[in-house]
Amino acid sequence: MIEYLIDGPLWYFSLAVFCIGVLWQLASIVFAKGKTDLSVARGSAGRGAIRNVFSRFMPHREIAPQIRVQVVAGYMFHLGLFALLFFAAPHVLFLEEHLLGFGWTPMPHWAFIVASQFAFLGLIILWLRRMLNPVSRLISTLDDHVAAILTFIVMLTGCLALLEGFTALRLLHRFSVELLLIYFPFSCLMHTFTFIPSRAFTGAWFGRRGIDA
Amino acid sequence: MARMKFYCDAERCIECNACVTACKNENDIPWGVNRRRVVTIKDGEQGERSLSVACMHCSDAPCAAVCPVDCFYTTGDGIVLHDKDICIGCGYCFYACPFGAPQFPKDAAFASRGKMDKCTFCAGGPEEDNSSDEFKKYGRNRISEGKLPLCAEMCSTKALLAGDADVISDIYRKRIVNRGGSAFNWGVSSNIKG
Amino acid sequence: MRIQTLLLLFCLVLPQLSSAAGPPKSQDSPQGVSSINPGADLWREVRQRDGEILEGISQVKSVDSGFLINARGDEWARFRITKLSSYGGIAIAAIFVIVTLLYVVRGKIPIEGGLSGRMVRRFTDYERIVHWTLAIVFLFLAITGLILLLGKSLLLPILGKEVFSLFASASKEGHNLFGPLFLVSLIMMFLSFARRNIYENGDLTWLLKGGGLIGKGHVSGGFFNMGEKTWYWMVILIGFVIAISGLILVSPFFGQGRWIMELSHVVHTIGALILMTVSVGHMYLGSIGSEGALEGMKSGYVDINWADAHHDRWGKVCHDENLIVSAEDYARLQGRKPGDTGELATEQGK
């Protein structure tokens, strides 16, 4: 019964909430009011926007030494998670069977282990820093902690179900994923998508003033 | 109730590996897993002996004792079986077993060790007899059909015997008597063949 | 002789268990046999009665497939079942009892003059991150490990096979996956704390006074006192042993034999049990055991009175170089509104 619920209705519901939610959020940003800048541009806004979307993947030389922990742990977590999400064998298989209809070469077992190590260590360090550093602790909201813990739970349940021999464990993972999907569009997890418009807006602003941000 | 046992007569085994092949074939065992193997001692030297070993279905099985999830059970016929739905693939049974019987498939998508697989005395598993599910997990269930394990059935020299302990020991006793020599010479004929 | 090495290891690691793996009780061939027995020697060798293992060959190529009999496997199994799990469980239970008694008897060890509110910086953000990373990973591994070690006797009867095997499988996979993280965080721990944990003068007196638990008053100590240093080196050294043996256990695909696995398993378990037991004491002393200690790992600052009481030599340095932060500045550094010394001024809206 529960198995049917989690594999069936709840799964499609959460998927729908995720997709509609994300689209709605993005739309509400795109269609929100915005004034055109009347000042005469010095440089190209478009170029600045595109440049900034990519240039911000690397911190400025002047600030890098002070934010080493965030940068290193951040990259460990995000790259690890990305690899697990799209290249873990069962995930590839699942996407092929249930969503896309086509698959791609999954990563080998050892690669999975390495990726998960990176993801876990990165997430733990980032979250601990959030708790321990006065600045992060001051500016963090409940949302940040919920998002971090939910992501951790999803990763953890995934790893506990590694043997792929127990339905209950698989369902646990699946269920936590569904919770995450439902939570996603209404939380800071939206940065997965909205970092692009943010960077673009700021990049355009700097671009038309002739500054490489 | 019968107490099922294997017995391999070192004086008869000719290391033809027919038992291994028969087992693999009959139970449709995945690549890399061998429930039964033939070991040759002093290969090519004087006193060479070969034995076919698999799970010996111990009366007091160390694997069952050490298993952290207690997935082993002994049937009424004294056959030691395990439940793959319980097994977590920790490998302790393999360390504990005197005969190296437990095997682990390497092909599980993630786990470096899949769930344990071993000789079932061709008695299947906890699933319903002769169900396809049972066959997939444990192989053929010949016992339920009133047949003995195929390895023994196939043995051309009748070195490998399987069945009720009493019957087998009778057969063996007869052989020793016929071979002559001391009653305590462990079934080895006095004039050792080179 | 490999059995001897194993024995030796037990004696080193856990004396009371040294009796564990006694020499195998050899059953000699039936008494009173006069006749030459040609087969006996062969089978004796095969059964490894005299330590000499006779390896044969087999068409089946897999780990130890050449050995007919593995006599030590049963021995290891018995040791795990009768000694490791039982004594291990007792040890864990005992430490909790001890700690509780200690709390009942001594209570929270107070600081003379109480807390002044004037703080000194003790640990940087990074150092605290390292500590808590190691702590989280360690706790996770400890719990999952104990489930695998004691679960059969404690949980299985309650939960039943089906449910328990879920826990066991989850524990096993989780344990395997978090293992390497332990090694990584252990290395980070070593790099960022090793220098301050080198023994120095005055550590001995600390030991003689039993770290202040014996008698009244606190004992002299530097940035870290003798007890903390010892605990640190235990974590590092035993930790590395656990990590390495664990890596051996978690990667069976290098074809290491059963013997190595059994050895690693025993070492791994004993080491882990020691660390777990002592860590309970560490947690107690770090939290409810002594007043103002936890603050150091939470905010990175400790009360100057606490420093003077527990680490007077370091406290003196803080006084001399006047690294002391006033209560107001401390509140400010913790991001509280001016005047507000209570709750953090976070806008905890969601």
Place this chain on the structure above:
Amino acid sequence: MSERLEKGLGVLRAEMDKKVQSFFSSCVRCGVCAESCLFYTETNDPRYTPIYKTEPMRKLWKNEYSFWGKLTSKLGMAKPLTEADLADWEELVYDGCSMCGRCSMVCPVGVDIAMVIFKVKHALAVAGFSPEGLVETTQRAIDVGSPMGVTLKTVKAMIKHVEADTGLSVPMDVEGADYMALLSSNEIALYPEYLESLVKIFDHAGVSWTLSSQAFEATNSGLQIGNKAIAGQLVQRVVDGAEKLKVKNVISPECGHAYTALRWEGPNFIGKVYPFRVVHILELLDELRAQGRLKTTGMETDRLTFHDPCSIVRRGGVLAQPRNLLEPITENFVEMADHGSMNWCCGGGGGVSGNERAEELKLTAFNKKKSQIEALKVDAVVTACSNCRMVMEDGIEANEMDIPLLGLTELIAEHLDEKRTN
């Protein structure tokens, strides 16, 4: 709800455009911006974290633009933005932020934090939560026409001096001139040598220019206090003056925020495109140099460095020009650490210098500049913003350092090649 709060909320709602929404939905509270803000690095006070200064706006966004916020508001469980919040944030935004925009450069998700802080400032200003000093100066700017109360009389008097010193005439209200020059209050009250240099340089380069009797003041207190309406009003004066004289270009003085106000924000404040071009004095000088109309002679032998004024360089884009201008007249010029668009602010921008309450904090923040300057062991610091110059002179005095500050334009004027005649 009090009507002050009402006003503030009104502004915040009006300013909640697509940028701000994407900013807040992408911010993950990583705290990187803190490391880029000199008010945090010099005080280690987490409350000076740039993104924390935008908290009132984030709170509003959460309550009225985010799903959970709307839900909890419906259920009456949300914590609404209160007047107390605005009062609390006044100190953070006015004293603890110089609008230098360094945070906007480092944010990994690309939030233009300085822009959002300015919007909050705008709301606070309208709601009437602004420091006394700024309110007064702004009022003076509206009534008298200049925050420092500089009147046309004062300017005329200064012009007399300049003409006497240079023997050149200062054109006033010349219709159809190419350029209309503006002055900032500081330059009139504290640094008259700026006008002197202008006269010399323009005479040397043969530029047709003029001052305007009705629009000589470039300082824009409206921008400093954050009130867009007032800022627009002040910009409008300049625009009217320029249109009256039918000039082709308006020269923004060195003063950084005046440049921002005129060049970049002005058109948006008054809601129309200028009929003339706004050019920063350094831009103009560099153009003249490129055209070969600005000939210099002699070299500064002193060890010099250049302090990039945030509003001109990072937020204004005038980055190459000062270097081009310094290159031919300095023998040993050294760049400051983190120079260019990642330069550290002097600590007095964005109206902090005009806010007595922030005096102490300003000096604390100056420690950054202090250490940078000391690290270079320079004889003098060149800059191109009368406000930076003033703030740094205060700081240097307070720290008993002995380092003169030079205005770039004056430096050029000193090195004019007098042999050239036209």
